[in-house]
Amino acid sequence: PPEAMENAPASLHSLDVKSRDMRGQKYVLQVAPEDCTGCNLCVEVCPAKDRQNPEIKAINMMSRLEHVEEEKINYDFFLNLPEIDRSKLERIDIRTSQLITPLFEYSGACSGCGETPYIKLLTQLYGDRMLIANATGCSSIYGGNLPSTPYTTDANGRGPAWANSLFEDNAEFGLGFRLTVDQHRVRVLRLLDQFADKIPAELLTALKSDATPEVRREQVAALRQQLNDVAEAHELLRDADALVEKSIWLIGGDGWAYDIGFGGLDHVLSLTENVNILVLDTQCYSNTGGQASKATPLGAVTKFGEHGKRKARKDLGVSMMMYGHVYVAQISLGAQL
Template sequence: MASFTEQFIDVDLFAREVVKRYGDGSADACLAADRAMALSRVPPATGMHRDFSTIAPDLPLLHAEKCVGCMECVTVCPDTAILAKVVPASTHAQLLKQLEGREHGAYVARQFAKTTKYFDVPARKGHEGGMFYLAVDPTKCKGCGECVQACGSHEALSMTPKTEAVLDGHRAAAKLLRELPDTPRAYIQDKVLADMMLAEATHLYCGGAASCMGCGEATAIRMMLAATAFVHGEHAVGIVAATGCNTVFGSTYPYNPYRVPWTNSLFENAPAVAMGVRAMWDRAGLRDKRLWVLGGDGAMLDIGFQSLSRMLMSGMDIKVLVLDTQVYSNTGGQASTSTFTAQDSKMSAYGRAQHGKSERRKELAPIVMMHPDVYVAQTTVAHVNHFYRAVISANAYPGPAVVIVYAPCMPEHGIGDDAGFGQSKLAVDARAFPLLVYDPRAGESVKERLSLQGNPARKDDWYVTPKGETIDFVTFARSEGRFARHFDAGGNPSPELLKARDDRLKNWRLLQELAGLR
């Protein structure tokens, strides 16, 4: 007879019998040890039953009159805590009448925004306008405030203290979001890639993970899964993960934030495991099913590079998402070959004899480009269209593909919990992490295949703002704690930091040369 845990198919049942026991601390006394539990088998999306509402003192608050429906807040949220749908105007009118008799109905009604994007534009084309509905789930929100930063100049979001009234209102708004039908396809614009998350089927990362507030890795994973599901379907993807932060925050038993099948392997051999999965799927006739490998810069640039290289040489249809934090975040911020020159990190600490890491940063993208017939992209979550296009193209590429994404790590980079979006953008502007796409289908030469589109001032050394400020690596370093000791009392950079700036410029000039821009 199957064990108690092995019988679980219904996530709600698992939540009542297992998740609840872990929540109230009675699991050790109430749950028998069995084979399935020993293997930490977890049903999909159990993370939806996790409650983070007691973690932070503040929650995002919507100012609907300022909202333009850009979807950037929904896109960058690491915890799937802020979601949106569009409802036809006629449906909205009916909902308002229903909300009049509901508790917290007035609060919920204020989450609807009339935007040009979803109401006026369809109306001008002779279609029914839609009302944009945005809700924050307080059980998933950790209060990082990154959505507020992403909203930027629109100022449609602000942080507000958690009171019982605010929590009750947010809970009611989140409940209505789950009750509403899916966004009609007519309101999802294919050319506006951020709109993909309006479709429920793209929410393959449901939240409830144990990631840090504002985690850059979680946002990247959410976006990759959303883009894959939107094009290929919600049941057409699986994950093999290398040991790292993503496997820790993604598998804190009994909480699973994924709606897709996934497994994690040893730190250094996830690509090799993926080769076995791909071979099995192909043999079973599942050639169209997308397979993604997740791993940090340590797993892909350091100890696991040989496994990655072997996978790339196999020519197998496997996709890789490299979560580049520039440190071994999972083991306390140790230096990796991806660490920037002069960066203060464990094993390369700033001290009396050595001022941070002395080696140059290893660049994975050019190395991968030298493998035959491999699609490569380097991107960030702050460049939403670039990121989504990279994932969509990687999925469509008939062979191995590697997408390297800048993944801010708040504690190790020394930045605020809300800074992931802004620092990702600054990393590109400062040439710390240039955007690139290398597509073997684009031509025979490297010049034809490599595109640096998306970087500011592509033909120049450094980007200069309209106000005349030069944005270089020192500008970037000045904004992060990991470089703080390289500035004296007057704010002047150290010789080591100037060396790091030279390294970033050399890398940028190499990419310019390869792309035919020099």
């Protein structure tokens, strides 16, 4: 909102939002001065150019030494700007999703990594209720480069829960997340029934009905308020958040999904359990230097496969679609550039 910009540093630039559903709001694009890797990709793909001098874009590379102190001040102010309330967005699409605070930031991935934007987007969509089973590979290295981690929390302290498994059992590991979450929910619903006489009928019915995560959290808060003075209900109050539906994600590269962990992946997808799988398909073993995988296309040359791939690429998507209940989508953020 404009009032949040009243005490902004003079060097912090903002624009009026042009979309009709956000009239009167301000838009700020701020780079983290001490975390930018200088890969230059944002400048390369920026479509906005100066008509008089096409070499000048809406965002340009500048000397770090000349701007870093000023941008530190801008960034500190930027971090304290209020986050957008996603419940007030008319819809979540490619534009509005980028207004939601990502819960994946400043990873240790290689400069210009093509994998991290997908994970960042996932956390913007589901991060406050997300459980991630991460296969070994690039995403497990920059995702859990201890003692630091790029996964963070929102203003309410909610964020992704992340764990790393082996190449060969990550799908089964993630399936365990789903089964565990389901069992927790069944147990909490059983506890709800035990205290049905102390819960308003309308609230009890609502807690057992479908609801968005935001609405469910409000219902859980109402439940805690209702049973706050009931000593016997401490277990229910402690675990009531299990009623908020979790988003389970199994994440890994093509070395996991196409090769080493394929058996587990195939088994998990055959079970019709409610899990999501993100395959970060770089068409080779990126983490170990560039060996060919079954995702490598026919004839493709990799760093450690210079003779060229002699077999066709496995069509993982079609294989999984044969089950009939598996939805498959293939995306590439750079495909239309």
